[in-house]
Amino acid sequence: MRGFPLLNLLIVIAFFALAWFPLQHLTGQSESSDPLQTQQQAAPVQAAEGFSFRIISSHPLKNVYLDYLGKRLLTVQDPGNEAEIERVINGITIAEQEIEFWIEAELKSAPKSGERPVIQLEMIREGLENRPTSVNVWGQEGESRIETNAIIFRPAI
Amino acid sequence: MPKLAIKGSGPSIWKALILLIIGTGSFFANPVSSRAALEVATLHPMVTDLAREVGGKHVIVFPLMNPGEDIHNFRPSSTDMAKARSADILLASGKGLELYLPRLRQTLGGSTHVIEAGNAVRSVKLSAKDALFACCPEHAAGSIDPHWWHSISGMKRAATYVAREFGKIDPSNKEAFAYNAKNWGKQLDKLETWAKREISKIPRSKRYLVTAHAAFGYFCREFGFRSIPIAGPSEGNVSSKYLAIAIGEIRKNSVPVAFPEVNANPRALDSIIKTVGIRRGKALIADGSASSASTYRAFMEHNIKVIVSGLTGAP
Ligand SMILES: [Zn+2]
Numbered sequence: 001m002r003g004f005p006l007l008n009l010l011i012v013i014a015f016f017a018l019a020w021f022p023l024q025h026l027t028g029q030s031e032s033s034d035p036l037q038t039q040q041q042a043a044p045v046q047a048a049e050g051f052s053f054r055i056i057s058s059h060p061l062k063n064v065y066l067d068y069l070g071k072r073l074l075t076v077q078d079p080g081n082e083a084e085i086e087r088v089i090n091g092i093t094i095a096e097q098e099i100e101f102w103i104e105a106e107l108k109s110a111p112k113s114g115e116r117p118v119i120q121l122e123m124i125r126e127g128l129e130n131r132p133t134s135v136n137v138w139g140q141e142g143e144s145r146i147e148t149n150a151i152i153f154r155p156a157i
Numbered sequence: 158m159p160k161l162a163i164k165g166s167g168p169s170i171w172k173a174l175i176l177l178i179i180g181t182g183s184f185f186a187n188p189v190s191s192r193a194a195l196e197v198a199t200l201h202p203m204v205t206d207l208a209r210e211v212g213g214k215h216v217i218v219f220p221l222m223n224p225g226e227d228i229h230n231f232r233p234s235s236t237d238m239a240k241a242r243s244a245d246i247l248l249a250s251g252k253g254l255e256l257y258l259p260r261l262r263q264t265l266g267g268s269t270h271v272i273e274a275g276n277a278v279r280s281v282k283l284s285a286k287d288a289l290f291a292c293c294p295e296h297a298a299g300s301i302d303p304h305w306w307h308s309i310s311g312m313k314r315a316a317t318y319v320a321r322e323f324g325k326i327d328p329s330n331k332e333a334f335a336y337n338a339k340n341w342g343k344q345l346d347k348l349e350t351w352a353k354r355e356i357s358k359i360p361r362s363k364r365y366l367v368t369a370h371a372a373f374g375y376f377c378r379e380f381g382f383r384s385i386p387i388a389g390p391s392e393g394n395v396s397s398k399y400l401a402i403a404i405g406e407i408r409k410n411s412v413p414v415a416f417p418e419v420n421a422n423p424r425a426l427d428s429i430i431k432t433v434g435i436r437r438g439k440a441l442i443a444d445g446s447a448s449s450a451s452t453y454r455a456f457m458e459h460n461i462k463v464i465v466s467g468l469t470g471a472p
Contacts (some may be wrong), residue, residue: 100360101357148350
């Protein structure tokens with residue numbers, strides 16, 4: 001060993017090189033999988049800040065409430081004779097394409113038997129008023145309360 | 158006088174005798190008409206509750222399986238067989254859950270009517286082609302998910318169906334069974350409204366259910382989830398290839414939590430939790446059998462609360 005200091009040095013360098021390469025390779029792999037996840041989270045979803053809701057009911061409404069992810073988004077009580085209720089919502093980000101709202105509404109009076117009340121919920125993004133996305137939610141025959149989820153599929157913009 | 162009296166009552170005695178013979182005959186031919194209540198033996202805790210709700214005071218329910226028992230490994234004992242034979246009705250969950258049912262049916266002969274409550278519910282097929290990532294494609298493709306009680310609307314349909322079948326066997330209480338089913342249906346509607354409202358707190362893009370075995374196909378269809386089970390419908394051996402796919406799905410969709418199950422072996426799920434580094438949620442009642450929830454309502458409320466708190470991070 002003593003007679004070959006250069007060989008010793010070469011062996012040590014080779015050892016470090018071998019140990020370093022797979023480590024670097026592994027780290028590279030985990031780094032390359034991270035961007036995939038970030039991409040998944042940030043992906044095709046459009047945040048909608050500043051949008052309005054239009055609510056059209058088949059029967060006069062006494063009140064209507066709208067929740068998004070468990071939080072109240074809209075409260076309308078005694079809208080009078082408004083045929084269409086339109087409210088602007090600001091400061092809330094809805095970063096999904098498939099959006100589920102929870103809607104609770106009470107009609108002024110129970111519909112006639114055989115009549116099913118229906119409420120149309122339209123979601124309008126600021127600047128894209130010509131492209132509303134909407135859903136119809138149906139109540140039960142003769143019942144004045146409507147409580148249901150309303151799912152809106154917003155096309156990618 | 159006595160002689161005259163006997164003579165006079167002669168035809169009545171004959172009539173009474175004839176009626177007695179007819180009555181005795183019908184006693185042997187149709188045991189139901191002679192009993193105050195239908196005797197119903199049940200094969201799953203959730204159908205036990207269903208039988209009680211639909212039957213009300215007109216049935217006596219004998220659960221052959223107690224809440225907490227393992228539904229996939231349950232086999233009726235000789236005592237259970239005897240109870241089933243003496244009952245008017247054997248109420249099974251159906252959809253292939255009770256693998257022993259065809260043989261049990263043979264031993265019952267014609268004296269006990271067998272009803273499979275799950276027949277009323279539209280099946281979810283375990284298939285990789287479905288929108289649901291329902292199960293290990295290698296082990297369960299093409300088979301039917303038997304865990305139908307995860308669908309509240311399905312339970313409502315099952316109640317209507319069971320009421321109709323009870324009514325065929327005991328026509329004198331047909332209206333009462335229909336009334337009970339309708340009444341329970343209204344309660345199930347309220348439960349469904351509550352469940353949907355709770356579930357609406359979870360963004361639709363985050364509705365992934367990582368569970369110990371493939372039991373949530375009906376739940377996923379009803380509430381807009383995608384299922385990532387770690388094992389097949391009856392927790393058989395899982396291939397490493399399938400586990401790799403499951404891990405890939407969990408990572409790709411940034412699923413934050415995995416749910417263990419009451420009565421299920423947590424080993425495979427725990428290794429996934431460790432590998433992926435996600436949270437361990439509270440235990441779900443996947444098989445509808447837990448000593449802490451013997452009613453359908455308690456069972457559904459438990460699962461909904463656990464899922465909503467697990468996926469929203471709420472306490
Ligand atoms: Zn199961």
